[in-house]
């Protein structure tokens with residue numbers, strides 16, 4: 001099964017919409033609730049990162065009986081040092097974003113903790129690609 | 139304990155989402171950092187915070203939280219209250235600060 005969602009950079013009132021829709025789809029497919037929880041955390045954090053840090057993005061989802069594969073590609077400033085970005089507490093979030101309670105530098109660690117496979121590629125000034133796989137019933 | 143019972147015991151105002159007053163609360167989580175809640179709160183918990191915008195409800199819904207408590211007489215923004223109504227996840231209010239409210243809540247919910 002294949003799904004795609006668009007994400008608007010800067011639009012916090014819509015942040016989490018794709019995650020919410022995917023949660024409904026996974027429940028309809030009777031995916032184990034523990035797996036649904038992991039998927040929701042990982043996708044939400046990636047979705048909010050596009051909203052908070054990039055200009056616009058696309059979420060591409062493929063689901064089969066064994067796993068879910070999610071790719072989030074955005075047009076945005078990119079990430080200079082991915083290892084540094086992965087560290088808990090590292091954030092370049094703006095003051096406005098921090099006041100909302102984002103910008104703890106915990107999003108990427110949350111994605112890491114809730115996925116079985118994660119790769120991030122990025123080109124500064126162009127955009128970022130996040131690829132994740134979550135195996136079902138693992 | 140249900141949201142309603144906690145609201146009565148701690149004298150909390152129901153600010154929105156009254157249709158969820160029978161939600162069962164099994165424990166609590168307190169944080170104003172959204173990714174902290176996303177990563178660490180568990181389903182059925184009540185979330186104590188001073189954040190009043192719509193993303194609070196997005197997280198409460200995605201994490202299947204039972205209710206949200208706003209401290210220090212803070213009010214939910216209109217779109218937060220609207221989503222709380224839609225999802226049936228109550229937003230409760232107190233004049234207590236976080237420290238005081240969490241202390242009382244812990245006494246009720248500690249395992």
Ligand SMILES: Nc1ncnc2c1ncn2[C@@H]1O[C@H](COP(=O)(O)OP(=O)(O)OP(=O)(O)O)[C@@H](O)[C@H]1O
Pocket residue numbers: 045049050052053054074076077078079085086090091092093101102103104105106107108109128172173174
């Ligand atoms: N899609 C992206 N485009 C550009 N930079 C990004 C992107 N995703 C993450 N980053 C960079 O990596 C940093 C760490 O991301 P992470 O999600 O861990 O924390 P955060 O978004 O700053 O805060 P939190 O997720 O806790 O609200 C960000 O502050 C930003 O500098």
Ligand SMILES: [Mg+2]
Pocket residue numbers: 045048049103106107108173
């Ligand atoms: Mg983030």
